[in-house]
Amino acid sequence: MSVAEYVYDQDKVNTLLSTIIRTNGNEKGNNWLQQRLQLQQQTGAIPQFNQTFTAIPRFTGKEIITLSSSENEQLQTLLPSFFVHGWTLDRLARVWWLLQLPVSDKSVYLDTLEKLFNAAEMNELAALYSALPLLPWPEEWVARTSEGIRSNIGIVQEAIMLRNPYPAKYLSEPAWNQLVMKAIFTDKPLHLIHGLDERANAALTGILVDFAHERWAAGRTVDPMQWRLLVKFVDTANFPDITRIWHSLDTVEKEAAALVCAQSSYAPARDLLGQSPSLLAEIQAGSLTWDTVAKKIIK
Template sequence: MSQVNPTTTEPLLLPYAYDVEALKTLLQEMLQAQLPVAAWQWLQEKSAAVNQSGNSAFAVAFAAMPRKTGKAVVTLSEEQEQKLAAARKGLSIQGWTLDRLARVWLLLQLDATDQQAYVARIEQLFPAAEMNELVALYSALPVLAYPEAWRGRCAEGIRNNIGTVLEAVITNNPYPAEQLAEGAWNQLVMKGFFTEKRMDQVVDFDKRANPELAQILLDFAHERWAAGRAVPPLLWRGVAPFVNEKNFADLERAFFSENSLDRDAAALACAQSSYAPARALLEKHPEQKDAVASGVITWTSIAEKAALNA
């Protein structure tokens, strides 16, 4: 986010790329409503002290959070979900626990005036963080100040092999799509497929589709076929915009698979492809065409069925 400097024509770069005050207020309302009174009072006291010079209140509170707040799952009303989407596009806290939400809210209380000091203060949390602390830190990437400063951390998160941490990086997180270079983005997508994450929950998957990723996905499909293993059906979502005469046979193989999820995914990929033979293939199968057109077949419905079959 930027604004014009009144003394020049150059833009001023602001630390946050969204309305941070609106988000802080919204998250505070959620915490105040769902935390026990004593826990909320404790959190308020700690948040008031986090920016005092030489004070360790921030690190202490961050580590102690689950003991104070508990780990109940946050409940969200439809109105709160809408407000959250308005405050920070792409952010979802569905399934978050209270300690995770409180940690992210506490991070938002840090003074971001001095970029170097701000970044250093958060960076020092990563090396010694335990699993749930890492989940909160990676969940916070899309709401932290100076978004460009966290690209390296995000790339490191992709290399993490702890399931819940990796999930916090890959799914329901708008940061990777907004900030990662193409190579790192492609690595994230492939890590998601390798570790069987819910790839329908990758924010802006379609927006970041690219020819190199499509080829990597096709190579992966060939490796799986050669090993006699199933191909993740959502893989075809990344291939769909780049179907051509060289790879159409691969899509046809999925279209005529014995596996119904493969067939559904291939039908949806045909519908989303601009390659004429792919569109023609779908036209020849009106039942699948109608299921796609009516919304019976979606990437989410395919992912949900795949998760049930896992």
């Protein structure tokens, strides 16, 4: 029997999430969760597990959670890049509940999770995809994640794409590129995609340039943030595109071009940046970054 392996301290994470849930919850909801946990530990019944997963919002409510600075620090120490800010309490409770499912039998575990995915409504799906970085046997969820990328449900797309470290770590290059392009097509904030810079690749660069040409030919604009993905791949073929946005009357586009030039090793790009000492100074001072560009783009 395959043994579940976790890349984090499961007991400490379980305890921390439970604490955050308890401090954000009310007495009724907290008591209900504790009763369901005790029942699950006593019986191990899968139907009871599934029923609890579904019923959680009725008892916890759907308020946005808050974390103390200490809780946030502990979470980032235990799970670097795992992000729960802005989650509703029911989503966090569902993610925590998934950690209570026994992993002693891999086939039963996988079957249970697959059935939850198949039967889930959109908020349940969001919780399931949000839990991906915590689930054992992470390679088993690659196909499911690729399927989720094709979803047309906004909350599900965001659970997979934004601030989720799982896709960058486990998706193949084609699947990763599909995620990024789907994010662009659906106007998601690209700077919130974990691993965006690290997973940039030549194939994706080609797709993005072709996409930009199509948009321009139709008289439409391009998200300035997408040029960030060209930083390591600026060459003679796509440099004219960087030059085009450098000369844009749109300040944000010009700033994006400046950042690409500053971070590129392509000599003509560095020379182009030299034409604007003011932008170069802003970049060197740290007052012009991809984060400042992102804040100027209204989504």
